[in-house]
Each structure stands twice: as C-alpha cells, then as structure tokens.
Amino acid sequence: MTSLDVKPEDSEKTIICDAAMTLGEWETGEILRNHSYPESNQIVIHRDVKVTLPLQISATYTIYSKLASGTFGSVFYGEEKSTRRPVAIKIVEASMAKTVSYNGIKIPKEAALLQKIPLHPNIIAFIDWAEAYPKHWIFVFEYHGFGQDKPKSTLNHYLRDVARSRGKQGLTENEAKKIMHQLLSACSHLEKHGIYHCDLKLDNIVVDAEGNIKLIDFGLAIEGKRSRGRTGSIFPPEMYDYYIPYELSTAQIWVLGSVFYQLFEATKPYHEERVKSKALGRVMYSKHNRPSNECVELIDWMLKAEPNHRPPSVRRVMHELFRRT
Incomplete structure (x- = not known):
C-alpha cells in the first residue's frame, strides 16, 4: 500500500493506493485514480511535535512504544492488526528528508529507493509509507530485534x-x-x-x-x-x-x-x-x-x-x- 497527502496544508484528505505502486506508475500518473480519505485521530509524539497518523496507517497498525529517537526521526514498535506481525514505524520531519519528484509530485527518496531493492535477508523489508500532518513522512518496516520488551536492538x-x-x-x-x-x-x-x-x-x-x-x-x-x-x-x-x-x-x-x-x-x-x-x-x-x-x-x-x-x-x-x- 502506498499513499500520499494531497497537500501538506490539507490535513483532511489523503490519497490512498490500494496496491503496491511502482515508480513507473508514478511517472505515468497512475496515482490520479485513487480516492481520498480523512486523517485518523491517532497521534504520536516526535521531538515534542504531535504527529497525526494517516487513516490507512492507524487502521492497519497498532503502535505500542517508542524504540528510538534521533536527530532525523523517531521509531516506534507496532503490530499489524490483522496478523499480529511486529513492525517498526519511523516518523521523519519532511524538512529533514530528501525527496524526488515523479510527475510533479514529491515523494521521499528513501521510499523511492527501497521500492527498487529486491528483498534480502540482511536488509530490513520496506512495507509502506505515507505523509502525515504536519509535514512528516511515515515509513513502515518489518521489525527485527529482541522484541518490545527490549527495544534497544542495534x-x-x-x-x-x-x-x-x-x-x-x-x-x-x-x-x-x-x-x-x-x-x-x-x-x-x-x-x-x-x-x-x-x-x-x-x-x-x-x-x-x-x-x-x-x-x-x-x-x-x-x-x-x-x-x-x-x-x-x-x-x-x-x-x-x-x-x-x-x-x-x-x-x-x-x-x-x-x-x-x-x-x-x-x-x-x-x-x-x-x-x-x-x-x-x-x-x-x-x-x-x-x-x-x-x-x-x-x-x-x-x-x-x-x-x-x-x-x-x-x-x-x-x-x-x-x-x-
């Protein structure tokens, strides 16, 4: 699932893609076929900023605790609701992340690159991304470590x-x-x-x-x-x-x-x-x-x-x- 806010200043609508989107689809404007949904009311704190999670993230995942926090982002431990699969959810300020443009729309460079890398057992698997209010990127990855009770797994x-x-x-x-x-x-x-x-x-x-x-x-x-x-x-x-x-x-x-x-x-x-x-x-x-x-x-x-x-x-x-x- 790939997603993108309509505009940073419009926190009420989010474009949602129901299937994985390739960079080629970005270039041919396939994103225009998608529908808009409201933001959720779930909020997490990153560097004293209240970040409102997009509906497709909060509806799919449950966030339990913060794993780490640094200059560029905060990482939270969560689970996919339907499978109980553990995930790591990273929140990064948009101003701190590099972006690339496809069909006139900016997307985080990290998401663009990760979607091009085939799975490998020693590279964290990328699952999803979205843009959150106010002006933050949300990334969802598989979780790899010792579990929620021992968050420091670097x-x-x-x-x-x-x-x-x-x-x-x-x-x-x-x-x-x-x-x-x-x-x-x-x-x-x-x-x-x-x-x-x-x-x-x-x-x-x-x-x-x-x-x-x-x-x-x-x-x-x-x-x-x-x-x-x-x-x-x-x-x-x-x-x-x-x-x-x-x-x-x-x-x-x-x-x-x-x-x-x-x-x-x-x-x-x-x-x-x-x-x-x-x-x-x-x-x-x-x-x-x-x-x-x-x-x-x-x-x-x-x-x-x-x-x-x-x-x-x-x-x-x-x-x-x-x-x-």
Missing part, C-alpha cells in the same frame, strides 16, 4: 550488552565474522542494484537474539557510483576533500573496515585528524581481544588511505574474509 547496544555480560569489550572472531558476512552480503546486494547505503554504522544495524543482522535507515542512500563531500558518520580520507568526486564502492570498503574493527574494539580505528591527514598506519588492538593475524591483515587492507590500495570490491572482501581467517 549492534551498538548489542556490543554494550556483550561488554556488560563478559566484562570486556568486543565480540569473538567467529561472532564478528558472522556479522560481517551478513553485512557484506547486504552491501553487495545493494551495489548490484546501483545503490549505496552511505551511512553504515553500528546504530544502523539491528540484531536479533540469534545474532542475525539487518541493515536499516536508508535516509542518506545514494543511487549512482560517485559522490563528493561527506555523508554518514564514518568518513574515509577521500571524503574530506569536498571538491574531488570519489568512488562510492571504495569509500564503502573503508567504512566497512571501520565497522569490522569496531566489532572487536567497540571504538573507531582512528581519530579524525589522522584520517584527514591520511597518516593512518596500522590500527591497534587491545591484548584481550586481538583477532588472528589474518583477520588483522584484512582489516588493514580495507583501511588503506588510498582507495586504489583497498580490496577492489565487497565481493572480494567476502572471499578474503573466509580465505584468510
């Missing part, structure tokens, strides 16, 4: 739980390899379809009780091969030159190397000034959780300062992950 929180339970930071090598294999598989799938996440970090990876992960939050995703400037929160050296375009594929390898290191040490491999100056050198590990030499060499390769000195592709990293370790 990889960042998972590492903290591990540290508390074991008395030391970081995962074992086998645990880290399992997570990295899943993350690399997700990134390879996206790259195959011309999309880069561009905000890979521990807080954008959710994990369940079995240690299986899914990649979330595509608000900064890019469709293409090159970019410039900084995006996300982990920056390889080439992102610090705002005027020179860089290859997203090799920049992503560096970011993945940083995430891999954090699975062992729960901190970034380098301070920002070292990254900016490209004076990187070999990363350091604590004695209690140092991975094998083969694993250390792979991370060092991924974290090379020069893009052309890194592994040439995500698929190559996946191959080396199990060949070397």
Whole structure:
C-alpha cells in the first residue's frame, strides 16, 4: 500500500493506493485514480511535535512504544492488526528528508529507493509509507530485534550488552565474522542494484537474539557510483576533500573496515585528524581481544588511505574474509 497527502496544508484528505505502486506508475500518473480519505485521530509524539497518523496507517497498525529517537526521526514498535506481525514505524520531519519528484509530485527518496531493492535477508523489508500532518513522512518496516520488551536492538547496544555480560569489550572472531558476512552480503546486494547505503554504522544495524543482522535507515542512500563531500558518520580520507568526486564502492570498503574493527574494539580505528591527514598506519588492538593475524591483515587492507590500495570490491572482501581467517 502506498499513499500520499494531497497537500501538506490539507490535513483532511489523503490519497490512498490500494496496491503496491511502482515508480513507473508514478511517472505515468497512475496515482490520479485513487480516492481520498480523512486523517485518523491517532497521534504520536516526535521531538515534542504531535504527529497525526494517516487513516490507512492507524487502521492497519497498532503502535505500542517508542524504540528510538534521533536527530532525523523517531521509531516506534507496532503490530499489524490483522496478523499480529511486529513492525517498526519511523516518523521523519519532511524538512529533514530528501525527496524526488515523479510527475510533479514529491515523494521521499528513501521510499523511492527501497521500492527498487529486491528483498534480502540482511536488509530490513520496506512495507509502506505515507505523509502525515504536519509535514512528516511515515515509513513502515518489518521489525527485527529482541522484541518490545527490549527495544534497544542495534549492534551498538548489542556490543554494550556483550561488554556488560563478559566484562570486556568486543565480540569473538567467529561472532564478528558472522556479522560481517551478513553485512557484506547486504552491501553487495545493494551495489548490484546501483545503490549505496552511505551511512553504515553500528546504530544502523539491528540484531536479533540469534545474532542475525539487518541493515536499516536508508535516509542518506545514494543511487549512482560517485559522490563528493561527506555523508554518514564514518568518513574515509577521500571524503574530506569536498571538491574531488570519489568512488562510492571504495569509500564503502573503508567504512566497512571501520565497522569490522569496531566489532572487536567497540571504538573507531582512528581519530579524525589522522584520517584527514591520511597518516593512518596500522590500527591497534587491545591484548584481550586481538583477532588472528589474518583477520588483522584484512582489516588493514580495507583501511588503506588510498582507495586504489583497498580490496577492489565487497565481493572480494567476502572471499578474503573466509580465505584468510
């Protein structure tokens, strides 16, 4: 189900599409065939703003509690009423989200990209989206985590739980390899379809009780091969030159190397000034959780300062992950 408000200032009517809509249908004006319905009276709070949910969202899902809240959005735990299937409902201010235009109508770029990605076991499944009053986007995803009673299910929180339970930071090598294999598989799938996440970090990876992960939050995703400037929160050296375009594929390898290191040490491999100056050198590990030499060499390769000195592709990293370790 795909939906869109008629106008941000008209909170009484919402256009509803009863079936999944392709981007091609947007371009040919298929949305004009749909009907209008009033907003519901269900309200949720995002950053002290009362957001009125569209009728098709409140009629389909029950919202129970807030999972997380950040600069760009709030995420709530909910269930589909007819099936009791758990879902995650994200609310984002329209002014904070990028949009694309189809047939003169603006839709959130995140929804447009997610509708183009075939399902993958390590990428969160996108279900629905809508525009809510006042000027907010609503996204509905499958829920992946520990459940409503344990809302903090990001990889960042998972590492903290591990540290508390074991008395030391970081995962074992086998645990880290399992997570990295899943993350690399997700990134390879996206790259195959011309999309880069561009905000890979521990807080954008959710994990369940079995240690299986899914990649979330595509608000900064890019469709293409090159970019410039900084995006996300982990920056390889080439992102610090705002005027020179860089290859997203090799920049992503560096970011993945940083995430891999954090699975062992729960901190970034380098301070920002070292990254900016490209004076990187070999990363350091604590004695209690140092991975094998083969694993250390792979991370060092991924974290090379020069893009052309890194592994040439995500698929190559996946191959080396199990060949070397």
